[in-house]
Amino acid sequence: MAKQSKGKCAFCGQEIAKSSAAKHLATCASWQAAMAKAEGSKRKSETLYHLRAQAQGQVQFWLNLEMRGLAALKELDHYLREIWLECCGHMSQFSYGGWGGQEIGKGSTIAKAFEYQDELTHIYDFGTESVTLIKMVGVREGKPVTSHPITLLLRNVPPTYECQECQQPAAWLCMECVIEDDAQGILCDLHAENHPHDNYGEPMPLVNSPRLGLCGYEGPAEPPY
Numbered sequence: 001m002a003k004q005s006k007g008k009c010a011f012c013g014q015e016i017a018k019s020s021a022a023k024h025l026a027t028c029a030s031w032q033a034a035m036a037k038a039e040g041s042k043r044k045s046e047t048l049y050h051l052r053a054q055a056q057g058q059v060q061f062w063l064n065l066e067m068r069g070l071a072a073l074k075e076l077d078h079y080l081r082e083i084w085l086e087c088c089g090h091m092s093q094f095s096y097g098g099w100g101g102q103e104i105g106k107g108s109t110i111a112k113a114f115e116y117q118d119e120l121t122h123i124y125d126f127g128t129e130s131v132t133l134i135k136m137v138g139v140r141e142g143k144p145v146t147s148h149p150i151t152l153l154l155r156n157v158p159p160t161y162e163c164q165e166c167q168q169p170a171a172w173l174c175m176e177c178v179i180e181d182d183a184q185g186i187l188c189d190l191h192a193e194n195h196p197h198d199n200y201g202e203p204m205p206l207v208n209s210p211r212l213g214l215c216g217y218e219g220p221a222e223p224p225y
């Protein structure tokens with residue numbers, strides 16, 4: 001279905017191979033400038049965590065984030081819901097090891113959560129679950145580049161899809177195809193317009209989220225700040 005594994009740097013806009021994300025930041029002039037500017041601000045210096053969020057089983061969906069060490073996991077939960085997951089206010093949890101693993105309270109700080117482990121699992125919705133692996137890929141001491149608990153560094157570029165009818169680039173998803181016909185339900189503009197199904201509403205836009213097509217998820221898949 002989707003093939004790309006490239007991401008876009010949120011600071012310079014360059015497209016980067018997934019495996020080179022951390023290497024890119026070390027040489028990204030825009031990111032270096034943002035960090036230098038932050039050092040001149042009145043914010044307090046603290047330990048900042050470089051995290052890679054990876055949708056389990058969907059390699060094309062990933063994020064690189066910088067998060068304040070003193071910020072709580074609930075901020076990360078909120079961020080993941082906004083950018084990827086939120087459909088109808090399901091429960092979520094963090095743990096070491098996923099289902100059956102040791103749960104970590106959302107009041108825990110990032111610094112505490114990563115004190116002895118370098119990977120957490122986030123599960124959203126205990127029915128039709130979306131699982132995100134959160135790996136700590138680095139830390140630095142410094143001032144955060146924004147006043148928010150989390151800064152987006154890189155995000156996967158939207159995967160490209162082909163229309164199931166004509167193989168042209170697609171932008172729409174039909175849930176009736178998915179649920180009742182066991183088809184991909186991926187449609188181009190033209191075929192979305194003429195599509196005969198409406199049991200689950202009109203075809204919806206394909207957005208940049210691993211939760212697309214699950215439960216009632218419809219996007220918008222935008223970061224909260």
Ligand SMILES: [Zn+2]
Nearest residue numbers: 009011012028
């Ligand atoms: Zn960059």
Ligand SMILES: [Zn+2]
Nearest residue numbers: 087088215216
């Ligand atoms: Zn839902």
Ligand SMILES: [Zn+2]
Nearest residue numbers: 163166188191
């Ligand atoms: Zn088409």
Ligand SMILES: [Zn+2]
Nearest residue numbers: 174176177197
């Ligand atoms: Zn359909």
